[in-house]
Amino acid sequence: MSKLFVDNIASKTGGTDALTIDSSGRVFKPATPAFHAYADDSAYITTTPIPFDNTTINIGNAFDTANYRYVVPVTGNYFISVHIGVARDDVGGGESFNVELLKNGNRIQRGYFEEASSTGYNNVSFSAIHVLNIGDVLTVTAAGGVDYFAAPADAIFSGYLIG
Numbered sequence: 001m002s003k004l005f006v007d008n009i010a011s012k013t014g015g016t017d018a019l020t021i022d023s024s025g026r027v028f029k030p031a032t033p034a035f036h037a038y039a040d041d042s043a044y045i046t047t048t049p050i051p052f053d054n055t056t057i058n059i060g061n062a063f064d065t066a067n068y069r070y071v072v073p074v075t076g077n078y079f080i081s082v083h084i085g086v087a088r089d090d091v092g093g094g095e096s097f098n099v100e101l102l103k104n105g106n107r108i109q110r111g112y113f114e115e116a117s118s119t120g121y122n123n124v125s126f127s128a129i130h131v132l133n134i135g136d137v138l139t140v141t142a143a144g145g146v147d148y149f150a151a152p153a154d155a156i157f158s159g160y161l162i163g
Contacts, residue, residue: 033060033073034160039150044087048141050099051150052157070159072136077162081127082111082140085154087147097144099124103136115146123154129162 009019011031020028037052045051052068062073072078084099101109111124132138140157142148148155 031059032161033062034158035059035063035070036156036158037063037065037068037070038152038157039155040152041150043150044147045150046142046147047150048143049139050084050142050148050155050157052140052155054152057158068139070138070157072132072134072138074161075133076131077129078132078159079127079129079162080109080138080159081125081156082109082158083123083125083154083156084111084140084142085149085151086113086122086124087149095145097124097146097148098142099126100141100143101126102139102141103130103132105137112144 007021008017010016011018016031018029018031020030022028034057035055036057037055039051040054041051049068052063053065055063055065060073063070080101082099082101086097095115096112097115098110098112100107108130109126109128111126113122113124138159
């Protein structure tokens with residue numbers, strides 16, 4: 001049996017570490033495209049697309065906070081997740097809410113709920129692995145008769161390249 005001992009693998013052209021293995025065997029890929037965007041209006045709103053105007057992670061600088069979209073920097077399989085906090089404000093019930101993940105303007109995933117009765121709070125969350133090509137544009141839209149809360153813990157759009 002052969003073993004290869006290495007701590008770092010560097011990019012051939014950029015000179016930066018593309019992969020690092022620490023002494024416990026954990027593997028780090030610091031240049032892998034990833035993003036975590038959130039809306040920060042701290043208000044109940046109905047705006048669409050959802051105004052993801054801040055990021056805590058934006059590896060590759062592919063998330064556009066001015067236009068609330070992710071422009072895919074590298075072709076591959078991506079894990080994408082969306083979470084939206086919803087305010088149900090009609091005591092009579094019957095309101096609905098749809099959240100859609102769009103790729104180049106076309107729906108590729110959707111989450112929704114239909115209010116049965118009363119006021120209160122809920123959420124729409126979904127995630128999946130999507131095959132994406134360089135230049136594809138992902139946006140998240142909202143529609144329906146209820147408000148969502150645009151705050152860092154309540155309106156989240158995130159994803160990362162799996163490979």
